Amino acid sequence: MTARLEPLDLASALKTGEDIRLFLSEALSMNDPAYFAHVLAIAARSEGISQIADKMDLPEETLKAALVEDGKPDFMTVWKMLSALGFTIETAPAQISDAVSGPKERQA
Numbered sequence: 001m002t003a004r005l006e007p008l009d010l011a012s013a014l015k016t017g018e019d020i021r022l023f024l025s026e027a028l029s030m031n032d033p034a035y036f037a038h039v040l041a042i043a044a045r046s047e048g049i050s051q052i053a054d055k056m057d058l059p060e061e062t063l064k065a066a067l068v069e070d071g072k073p074d075f076m077t078v079w080k081m082l083s084a085l086g087f088t089i090e091t092a093p094a095q096i097s098d099a100v101s102g103p104k105e106r107q108a
Contacts, residue, residue: 011045017086020046024087034072040081041067047085055084 014020020043027039044052044067053063058080066073073081082089 010042014043014046020085021087024082024085037067037071037073037078038069040073040078041071043085044081052081052084056080 010023014023023039024036024043027036030036044063049063049067050060053060056063056077063077063081065071066077079089
């Protein structure tokens with residue numbers, strides 16, 4: 001008998017606000033905007049797309065369109081999503097090598 005593996009839904013693994021914060025912070029450390037947008041979509045799903053869309057005062061379909069795999073949410077959408085998730089954007093000095101080198105390689 002062959003065991004069947006179900007796909008892992010990362011959104012269901014994010015149980016607390018702290019889980020989401022750590023997930024988003026790690027994604028930001030990768031210095032890859034596309035990856036961060038992907039992770040932000042997972043975080044939004046963990047809270048419920050409908051609930052996040054309501055907090056953003058957006059139609060659910062508009063938010064879903066911004067979160068598709070190849071979607072490129074604009075800065076205002078990212079800002080509002082972070083706010084709806086209970087987070088803000090803060091700045092910190094970047095190390096020159098991080099800012100110049102581009103996206104970090106993700107670990108599998």
